[in-house]
Amino acid sequence: MSPSEPSSRDASAAASRSLRIGDVARALATTPRTIRYYEEVGLLGEAPARPSGRHRLYTEAEVERIREVMRLKELLGVSLEELKTLLSAEEARAEVRAQLRREDVDPERRRELLIQALGHIERQLELVRHRAAELSKLEHELNETRKRARRKIRGLDAAREGSFPPSEEMTPL
Amino acid sequence: MSPSEPSSRDASAAASRSLRIGDVARALATTPRTIRYYEEVGLLGEAPARPSGRHRLYTEAEVERIREVMRLKELLGVSLEELKTLLSAEEARAEVRAQLRREDVDPERRRELLIQALGHIERQLELVRHRAAELSKLEHELNETRKRARRKIRGLDAAREGSFPPSEEMTPL
DNA sequence: CGTGATCTTTACGTACACGTCAGATTGCGA
DNA sequence: TCGCAATCTGACGTGTACGTAAAGATCACG
Numbered sequence: 001m002s003p004s005e006p007s008s009r010d011a012s013a014a015a016s017r018s019l020r021i022g023d024v025a026r027a028l029a030t031t032p033r034t035i036r037y038y039e040e041v042g043l044l045g046e047a048p049a050r051p052s053g054r055h056r057l058y059t060e061a062e063v064e065r066i067r068e069v070m071r072l073k074e075l076l077g078v079s080l081e082e083l084k085t086l087l088s089a090e091e092a093r094a095e096v097r098a099q100l101r102r103e104d105v106d107p108e109r110r111r112e113l114l115i116q117a118l119g120h121i122e123r124q125l126e127l128v129r130h131r132a133a134e135l136s137k138l139e140h141e142l143n144e145t146r147k148r149a150r151r152k153i154r155g156l157d158a159a160r161e162g163s164f165p166p167s168e169e170m171t172p173l
Numbered sequence: 174m175s176p177s178e179p180s181s182r183d184a185s186a187a188a189s190r191s192l193r194i195g196d197v198a199r200a201l202a203t204t205p206r207t208i209r210y211y212e213e214v215g216l217l218g219e220a221p222a223r224p225s226g227r228h229r230l231y232t233e234a235e236v237e238r239i240r241e242v243m244r245l246k247e248l249l250g251v252s253l254e255e256l257k258t259l260l261s262a263e264e265a266r267a268e269v270r271a272q273l274r275r276e277d278v279d280p281e282r283r284r285e286l287l288i289q290a291l292g293h294i295e296r297q298l299e300l301v302r303h304r305a306a307e308l309s310k311l312e313h314e315l316n317e318t319r320k321r322a323r324r325k326i327r328g329l330d331a332a333r334e335g336s337f338p339p340s341e342e343m344t345p346l
Numbered sequence: 347c348g349t350g351a352t353c354t355t356t357a358c359g360t361a362c363a364c365g366t367c368a369g370a371t372t373g374c375g376a
Numbered sequence: 377t378c379g380c381a382a383t384c385t386g387a388c389g390t391g392t393a394c395g396t397a398a399a400g401a402t403c404a405c406g
Binding site for chain 3: 193194195205209225226227228229
Binding site: 206210228252 | 391393394395396401402403
């Protein structure tokens with residue numbers, strides 16, 4: 001009949017919303033099931049609003065969001081439930097962005113949202129810093145252990161046959 | 174028939190073996206079930222050899238081993254199965270130590286074991302380094318995000334009772 | 347030597363994070 | 377318009393890492 005899209009649908013910019021769930025899954029090295037599951041548990045905030053039953057279509061931005069979710073899950077090792085609360089920072093940010101487009105928003109309210117987001121960001125930072133520190137410690141310890149092992153091997157090699165330079169057989173490690 | 178303990182049981186040194194599973198669990202902030210499970214899947218290498226049916230008794234060293242297991246699990250986020258193969262380095266080291274006590278061991282064999290252990294250590298290091306790098310990256314990104322959020326808040330605070338609105342939309346939060 | 351706390355094995359239950367199958371539906375290309 | 381691959385919505389299955397309950401044994405102590 002008549003194309004009544006609000007004029008901003010297939011605009012010049014490639015804001016697509018043209019990726020199907022299979023494409024997204026491949027791009028993220030995961031499966032459609034996982035993406036649907038994340039949506040199901042509320043990690044994707046109603047990402048692809050669509051008439052139920054139709055295929056989900058994703059924008060590049062939404063893909064990035066999912067990538068971020070998986071990254072945080074991997075690096076922080078938290079449950080999806082915890083992740084959801086951690087990610088409420090992003091939701092706050094999304095709300096801020098949304099409200100920024102309307103100019104009639106109370107600056108007080110805007111500030112509130114920002115403060116909240118900041119709080120969540122700092123919780124994330126805390127977590128990340130803690131883990132980073134622990135990992136760094138572990139890395140140092142492993143380096144030490146490796147050093148000792150190498151020394152021992154060199155010691156054996158030296159004692160192997162006399163005491164002249166261990167000419168051949170430089171084990172490349 | 175007769176009490177034939179090999180004379181090295183309650184030696185002078187406090188090599189204890191006097192911690193019960195409940196004590197260990199409390200010390201590691203976990204449960205007896207978890208410790209038994211780790212033993213069941215072979216993560217603790219027959220730690221407390223004992224006449225079946227009797228209570229498990231742990232030495233301080235064994236507690237440290239379990240602590241290390243939990244630490245690696247936590248920091249590397251790997252399955253217990255993967256962890257088992259990663260930890261074979263420690264087993265190799267244990268074997269080396271064991272063979273070192275007997276002096277009649279083939280230096281070739283000893284070197285082999287050390288080389289193996291070294292390999293496992295380097296696999297661990299690889300993993301740890303990778304994760305550490307990723308986490309560090311994430312930390313930097315979060316710091317940036319936090320900076321931006323703070324700037325925005327300060328901007329709002331300035332405009333709150335200041336003269337003019339600050340140049341809007343500097344950086345997308 | 348009794349007794350209560352702790353531990354033993356065995357076995358079934360559970361939460362999380364998906365995997366997999368079925369049957370219907372959708373959507374793009376020929 | 378037809379065909380076929382991809383997707384949809386349930387619903388049930390699966391592996392991991394334990395939790396929990398039961399019934400009896402062991403240990404530390406008085």
